[in-house]
Amino acid sequence: xxxxxxxxxxxxxxxxxxxxxxxxxxxxxxxxxxxxxxxxxxxxxxxxxxxxxxxxxxxxxxxxxxxxxxxxxxxxxxxxxxxxxxxxxxxxxxxxxxxxxxxxxxxxxxxxxxxxxxxxxxxxxxxxxxxxxxxxxxxxxxxxxxxxxxxxxxxxxxxxxxxxxxxxxxxxxxxxxxxxxxxxxxxxxxxxxxxxxxxxxxxxxxxxxxxxxxxxxxxxxxxxxxxxxxxxxxxxxxxxxxxxxxxxxxxxxxxxxxxxxxxxxxxxxxxxxxxxxxxxxxxxxxxxxxxxxxxxxxxxxxxxxxxxxxxxxxxxxxxxxxxxxxxxxxxxxxxxxxxxxxxxxxxxxxxxxxxxxxxxxx
Amino acid sequence: xxxxxxxxxxxxxxxxxxxxxxxxxxxxxxxxxxxxxxxxxxxxxxxxxxxxxxxxxxxxxxxxxxxxxxxxxxxxxxxxxxxxxxxxxxxxxxxxxxxxxxxxxxxxxxxxxxxxxxxxxxxxxxxxxxxxxxxxxxxxxxxxxxxxxxxxxxxxxxxxxxxxxxxxxxxxxxxxxxxxxxxxxxxxxxxxxxxxxxxxxxxxxxxxxxxxxxxxxxxxxxxxxxxxxxxxxxxxxxxxxxxxxxxxxxxxxxxxxxxxxxxxxxxxxx
Numbered sequence: 001x002x003x004x005x006x007x008x009x010x011x012x013x014x015x016x017x018x019x020x021x022x023x024x025x026x027x028x029x030x031x032x033x034x035x036x037x038x039x040x041x042x043x044x045x046x047x048x049x050x051x052x053x054x055x056x057x058x059x060x061x062x063x064x065x066x067x068x069x070x071x072x073x074x075x076x077x078x079x080x081x082x083x084x085x086x087x088x089x090x091x092x093x094x095x096x097x098x099x100x101x102x103x104x105x106x107x108x109x110x111x112x113x114x115x116x117x118x119x120x121x122x123x124x125x126x127x128x129x130x131x132x133x134x135x136x137x138x139x140x141x142x143x144x145x146x147x148x149x150x151x152x153x154x155x156x157x158x159x160x161x162x163x164x165x166x167x168x169x170x171x172x173x174x175x176x177x178x179x180x181x182x183x184x185x186x187x188x189x190x191x192x193x194x195x196x197x198x199x200x201x202x203x204x205x206x207x208x209x210x211x212x213x214x215x216x217x218x219x220x221x222x223x224x225x226x227x228x229x230x231x232x233x234x235x236x237x238x239x240x241x242x243x244x245x246x247x248x249x250x251x252x253x254x255x256x257x258x259x260x261x262x263x264x265x266x267x268x269x270x271x272x273x274x275x276x277x278x279x280x281x282x283x284x285x286x287x288x289x290x291x292x293x294x295x296x297x298x299x300x301x302x303x304x305x306x307x308x309x310x311x312x313x314x315x316x317x318x319x320x321x322x323x324x325x326x327x328x329x330x331x332x333x334x335x336x337x338x339x340x341x342x343x344x345x346x347x348x349x350x351x352x353x354x355x356x357x358x359x360x361x362x
Numbered sequence: 363x364x365x366x367x368x369x370x371x372x373x374x375x376x377x378x379x380x381x382x383x384x385x386x387x388x389x390x391x392x393x394x395x396x397x398x399x400x401x402x403x404x405x406x407x408x409x410x411x412x413x414x415x416x417x418x419x420x421x422x423x424x425x426x427x428x429x430x431x432x433x434x435x436x437x438x439x440x441x442x443x444x445x446x447x448x449x450x451x452x453x454x455x456x457x458x459x460x461x462x463x464x465x466x467x468x469x470x471x472x473x474x475x476x477x478x479x480x481x482x483x484x485x486x487x488x489x490x491x492x493x494x495x496x497x498x499x500x501x502x503x504x505x506x507x508x509x510x511x512x513x514x515x516x517x518x519x520x521x522x523x524x525x526x527x528x529x530x531x532x533x534x535x536x537x538x539x540x541x542x543x544x545x546x547x548x549x550x551x552x553x554x555x556x557x558x559x560x561x562x563x564x565x566x567x568x569x570x571x572x573x574x575x576x577x578x579x580x581x582x583x584x585x586x587x588x589x590x591x592x593x594x595x596x597x598x599x600x601x602x603x604x605x606x607x608x609x610x611x612x613x614x615x616x617x618x619x620x621x622x623x624x625x626x627x628x629x630x631x632x
Contacts, residue, residue, distance in 0.1 A: 064497045133554065139518040141553040144498040148507050148516035161508025189508030190499035269518050270555045271612055 046072070049129065052206035054214040054244050058129040060143060060201060065194045067201055070181040075199030077177065078192065080361040083167045084147075085113055085157035092150065092196075093361060096125045099354050101286035102203060108297030112156040119155075119261055121297035124290055126353070127283065129201045132249055136279045136295045139269040143200060144193045161189055168192070203359055205285050206244075207352035210344075214244065222347065228337075229344025236331050237284070237341075239322040246284035246348065252320040253277045255313030255329060259296055277318055288349040302345070306338055397474035398578045402440065402483065402586060404461045404469050405628070406433060409591040415463055423595040426602050428530035428543070433463040433590065434513065435524040435621075436489050436504070439563075440473050442574065443482035450475050458489065460504040460511055461588075470583075480574040481567070483584055487621060488523035488561040494550040515548060518610060522548040523560055524621055526593065530602035543602045545593070546609040547617050558610075560618035564625055572630035583631040592624035593617060 046069035049062065065071075078084070080093045095110055096102040102125035104110060110118035120136050134140040140149060150156040151164060168174040169187045179185040181195060210230075212220035222230060234243065242248040251266040258277055266275040279295040293299045299308065313323050313330035323329055333341065353359075406413040408420045413430060421427050437459045443449040451457075452473045459471040471485075493505060501507060505521070507514045513522045524547040533541040551559035566586065568574060574582040594600040598616035600608075608614050 061497065064499065135517070138554075140516075141495070141519050142498065145507060145516075145519045148514070152516045160510055162506075162510040165508060188499075188502070189506045190501065192508070193498045268610070270552065270557045271610070272555065272557070275555075 049201055054211060055206060059132045060129045065197055067198045071195050071198040072202055074177045074181045075195040078196055079199050084151055084164050086159040089113060090157060095122050098359055101126055101289040101354055103290045108292050110156060113158045116155040119263060120295050125200050125203045126205045127245055130245055137266045137269050138251055138280055143197045147193055147196050165189060165192060205350040205353040208350040209347040225340055225343040226347050229340035232337055232341050233344050240281045241284045247281045251278040251280055253318045255319050255323050256294060257314055284345060285348045286350055287345055289354055398477045398576045399581045400473055400475050400574060400576050401583045402471045403583055404586055404588050406463055406588045406590055413463060413590055423599045424601050426530055426532040428528050428602060430526060430528040432525060432527040435461050435487060436521060437461055437471055437485055437487060438489055439486040440471060441484040442475050442480040444478060445481045458505055460513060475576055477576050477578060480576060481569050483566045483568060486561060486563050489521040490561060491550040494520050495553060520548050520550055522546045533602040533606040543606045545617055547614045549610060558615055560614060562618060562622035564622060566625060566627050568627055568630060571627045574630050575632045580632060585628045585631065587626045587628050589624050593621045596620035596623050
């Protein structure tokens with residue numbers, strides 16, 4: 001660049017040369033005046049929803065609810081807003097804790113208002129843009145309708161949506177924020193739900209070591225133990241926990257005993273006998289942060305989960321065909337293979353996701 | 363010749379007179395864009411009695427006594443038809459109504475249709491699958507999933523089409539200690555997996571009890587009786603003792619089949 005400039009300067013006549021130098025210096029000065037001084041960091045611009053390079057196309061209908069900075073920030077504020085509960089004590093974030101990949105760490109079943117207990121384990125708010133159905137039984141088919149369930153459920157927030165809207169309408173700050181996000185300061189169920197969706201859609205976990213390896217970022221590479229585990233997981237678990245989301249979104253009976261409450265799972269939604277005791281396949285991402293496991297949180301450790309798959313699967317009617325096994329139900333794993341699987345699963349933990357300031361209460 | 367001429371004139375006049383005496387009034391010509399008011403009244407009764415919340419005492423086909431504490435249902439997709447077979451469907455954006463026994467004003471479904479003489483009425487009890495799955499921003503008014511009417515299932519996305527609750531001494535004691543029956547009937551057929559569909563289309567013939575003559579300067583009202591006792595009888599006699607709680611379960615289909623037959627046209631006010 002400099003060499004090129006010098007050549008031009010030398011090739012021009014002295015008078016023109018003088019003009020050229022002055023002009024060039026002036027132009028350079030203008031650039032030097034740029035606000036970006038060395039050592040300072042410009043705050044990152046809001047990027048909206050971004051499709052990770054190794055992910056499929058999302059399932060969500062962005063055309064009816066495009067993600068905007070104002071909508072997302074309103075959604076985030078609402079996610080951490082206790083006025084969504086009957087007595088203004090708990091928010092979505094109370095049971096979907098970011099440091100636990102938006103689950104309720106340590107609770108087998110959801111723990112809601114007035115210390116009431118639900119009957120299922122709090123699922124993570126993670127990669128919901130790719131989820132065609134929501135909840136353990138898939139009873140909800142649109143992310144925009146999802147928050148109605150926790151807001152109105154007796155054991156969760158025990159409030160009515162109409163009352164939440166009324167409470168927010170009374171708060172001038174919310175009227176301003178809804179005006180900015182949706183051009184209307186009359187708060188409606190639709191805009192309340194859309195704002196919450198905009199926040200949840202950006203809860204994307206795609207920055208684990210696994211993702212870096214798949215996207216060939218820098219020098220990211222699996223160790224030989226992780227690589228062996230990857231092969232095993234794809235081969236033995238991939239029928240249901242399909243990469244890159246590590247769930248295929250289907251509903252399956254994974255051979256658990258029915259538990260004391262005999263939760264019928266997907267049957268409650270479809271009333272098809274073959275759906276009895278089927279639950280949604282959960283993702284294998286962020287397992288280090290999301291214990292306990294299963295729809296009723298019965299397993300507190302990953303070892304307990306692996307014990308189930310290797311020797312605890314019940315050969316009852318309705319057991320998923322992928323688990324009927326050869327001779328004995330389940331997935332056989334040697335001790336060495338189990339270590340490899342565990343090594344690979346740890347590459348699915350996404351620290352950037354659970355520490356992302358963008359998703360935290362501000 | 364002159365006499366013959368006057369005979370024909372007289373005959374023609376007589377024919378004209380006869381035609382004007384026809385029972386069916388001559389239809390006016392109308393502008394399709396200029397719609398006129400029509401209302402459909404849903405007058406809830408129980409057999410031969412008026413329906414009175416809480417205090418009314420009724421007996422079902424199985425001899426079980428009951429009262430009604432809550433009654434509400436969705437009416438939608440109103441369509442009117444003429445004798446020549448042509449039909450007019452009300453704009454879907456203004457064709458959803460929640461009839462609530464505790465709010466007398468809601469017993470009228472007010473719609474706008476072209477002027478004309480209508481001999482039939484068709485409507486849906488429930489909310490069709492299109493509206494049941496429509497994006498949330500378009501679901502306003504009675505279809506607002508956040509509305510306080512309690513006609514939306516949050517856990518299993520969809521509307522409750524018909525909701526009736528009350529007390530029957532024959533119903534077993536529930537966890538709250540009451541002998542309460544609760545019938546929450548919904549199910550639009552399933553989103554991705556087919557399941558129960560309790561949407562009912564009801565067609566009412568208006569010819570015997572009075573057609574609706576819709577005119578711009580009048581307000582025709584089709585007065586229907588909804589006999590709530592039929593919800594408990596008909597193809598299935600519902601027992602409070604055996605089925606005190608019916609919500610999203612297979613048995614709900616029996617109640618839906620019953621309620622499809624509860625409407626009777628009483629008269630039309632023109």
